[in-house]
Amino acid sequence: xVQLVQSGAEVKKPGASVKVSCEASGYxxxxxxxxxxxxxxxxxxxxxxxxxxxxxxxxxxxxFQGRVTMTRDTSINTAYMEVSRLxxxxxxxxxxARGSEITGTTTGFDPxxxxxxxxxxx
Amino acid sequence: xxxxxQSPGTLSLSPGERATLSCRASQSVSSNYxxxxxxxxxxxxxxxxxxxxxxxxxxxxxLSGSGSGTDFTLTISRLEPEDxxxxxxxxxxxxxxxxxxxxxxxxx
Numbered sequence: 001x002v003q004l005v006q007s008g009a010e011v012k013k014p015g016a017s018v019k020v021s022c023e024a025s026g027y028x029x030x031x032x033x034x035x036x037x038x039x040x041x042x043x044x045x046x047x048x049x050x051x052x053x054x055x056x057x058x059x060x061x062x063x064f065q066g067r068v069t070m071t072r073d074t075s076i077n078t079a080y081m082e083v084s085r086l087x088x089x090x091x092x093x094x095x096x097a098r099g100s101e102i103t104g105t106t107t108g109f110d111p112x113x114x115x116x117x118x119x120x121x122x
Numbered sequence: 123x124x125x126x127x128q129s130p131g132t133l134s135l136s137p138g139e140r141a142t143l144s145c146r147a148s149q150s151v152s153s154n155y156x157x158x159x160x161x162x163x164x165x166x167x168x169x170x171x172x173x174x175x176x177x178x179x180x181x182x183x184x185l186s187g188s189g190s191g192t193d194f195t196l197t198i199s200r201l202e203p204e205d206x207x208x209x210x211x212x213x214x215x216x217x218x219x220x221x222x223x224x225x226x227x228x229x230x
Contacts, residue, residue, distance in 0.1 A: 035219070045167075045210060047219040061218040095166060099214075108157030108214060110169035110178055 002026040004096050004113035011119045012086050019082040020116045022096030029077040030054040033099035035109055036070060036081045038092040046092075050099060051079060086120045093117050124149055124213050128222035134230040141198040143225045145211035150191045152215030158187055158196045161224075162207045170209075171196065201227070 007021040022034065036048040049060035051070040058070050069082045079096055094116045097109035125148040135141055145156070154174040159167035169178040171187035174194055184199045198205055206229050211222040 044223045045212070045221040047221070059217060097167075106153070106155055106173075106214070108159070108169045108172035108178070108212065109167075110172075112166035112168075115166055 002098065002111055004098065004111060006094075006096060006113040006116045009117040009119070011121065013122055014087055014120055016086050016120075017082060017084040018086060018118050019080055020094050020096075020118070022079045022081070022113050024077045024079070024098070027098075029072075030074055031103075032101050034070075034072070034079045035097045035099045036068075037095045037097055037109070037112075039095070039115075040089070040092040043092075048081070048094075052102060053079060054102060083118075086118075088120050091118065091120045123218055124151065124216055124220050126211050126213060126220055126222035128209075128211060128225045130225060131223075132226045132228060134228050135201055136230045137201050137203055139201050141196075141201055141205070141227055143196040143198075143209055143227075145189075145194040145196070145222050147192040147194070147213060151194075151213045154190050155213060155215030156187075156189070156194050157212045157214060159210045159212065160205075160207045161210065167210065198227075 003025050005023045010018050012018050030053045033050045035050045038046050048064050051058045053072045067084050072079045095112050097112040100106045127146045129144045156174045158171040161167045170181050175187045186197050188195050208224045208226045210224050
């Protein structure tokens, strides 16, 4: 079955960086966009951007440009999302989510990874 | 950026009742690229509806989506115990993708 498995929880100090991984299985990794979304405690969802695993092209939400980097390693079907210069308000659960097929029908995000809690605290 | 406003914030209903959730966009959603998700405590969201009205794989037909342009609706015809959760709408036709703030469906 299609599955996304993320790396474990992280605790970071303000100003540090964090890199979250998302391993895909059950489908052809390079055929689908991968999105990253975060959810602060008790809050709604904030879309961060996507990566095209085939080309490596990215599109970041303006809010995160210059502070977020999305990459991938096609040899191990894994996407990565790194946030630099962390602040306390970056504390959130970070999700990867499979998007639309790159050359197919445009759909929603399905499935989502289990989420990675990133806590930023001094 | 397209702002999505969901209403009501909380819906208190009994099992077997009908639930109607609304999602209104600040501008027209491109190609009706509007999705609905369900989230339960401690879990990742699950896709229910995409393209405003297409059910995702495995979603029962008691859930249905409708609407176009700026006004969209998720209807649950008869609430089952597993339907009590928070529901979010999302537009994915424009960048940035945006989400509504959610509607909680709770047991009355």
